Amino acid sequence: MPALPPAPAYDPSTTPAYDLHNVGSLTTYQLRQELELKGAFARFFPDDTGVCHDSLLAAMVSYLREEQAKAEAARFEALEAEAEARKQRMAEAKEARKAEALERSRLRREAAAKAKAENPPGDAPEEPVVLPPPTGKVVMLDGPAPGKPEAPLVAEVAAPEPAGEPAHVAEDARYALPVPIEG
Numbered sequence: 001m002p003a004l005p006p007a008p009a010y011d012p013s014t015t016p017a018y019d020l021h022n023v024g025s026l027t028t029y030q031l032r033q034e035l036e037l038k039g040a041f042a043r044f045f046p047d048d049t050g051v052c053h054d055s056l057l058a059a060m061v062s063y064l065r066e067e068q069a070k071a072e073a074a075r076f077e078a079l080e081a082e083a084e085a086r087k088q089r090m091a092e093a094k095e096a097r098k099a100e101a102l103e104r105s106r107l108r109r110e111a112a113a114k115a116k117a118e119n120p121p122g123d124a125p126e127e128p129v130v131l132p133p134p135t136g137k138v139v140m141l142d143g144p145a146p147g148k149p150e151a152p153l154v155a156e157v158a159a160p161e162p163a164g165e166p167a168h169v170a171e172d173a174r175y176a177l178p179v180p181i182e183g
Contacts, residue, residue, distance in 0.1 A: 012037060020064050024057060031056035038063065 010033040018026055018034075026034070035041040035056065044059035045051055 010037070020061065020068070023060050023064060026057075026060070028053040028056055031060050035059060035063065 012034075015026065015030045015034060016022075023031075031053070032041065032051070035044065040059065040063045044062070045055075
């Protein structure tokens with residue numbers, strides 16, 4: 001009987017792409033060759049006994065799960081490092097904003113002290129403060145005024161009446177606020 005020709009060398013490019021979902025579609029030969037290629041065959045089968053399709057498939061699934069766990073751990077570490085870097089950047093930005101706010105506050109205090117030193121308390125300001133004219137009447141009936149339990153809380157701002165007829169105002173019972181009535 002003639003001797004068999006040597007088996008061709010394993011070509012990994014002939015093995016279809018596989019993962020945990022489709023590793024069962026590999027043949028026994030492909031499973032063994034992939035485990036040997038990855039250096040895991042000797043770990044799962046140290047004495048080269050009990051090698052069959054089911055045991056090779058179980059070994060490959062176990063190997064793929066280990067690789068997946070390593071990839072997830074590496075991704076978790078990268079995300080944790082990114083989160084720590086983000087926290088550090090945010091803390092630095094907060095410190096910078098706080099320093100800027102403290103500087104602005106210091107400058108305001110210095111300006112106020114300088115203005116107070118230039119204008120002693122007995123002097124009147126050179127130019128009087130002019131407030132804008134009132135724009136309407138506001139009545140708030142939320143309860144008694146503080147310190148006067150018998151008097152309702154009322155705040156009024158009188159507006160000048162326009163030339164001609166006075167404005168008609170009715171109370172809206174839902175809000176107890178004056179509501180203008182059209183003509």
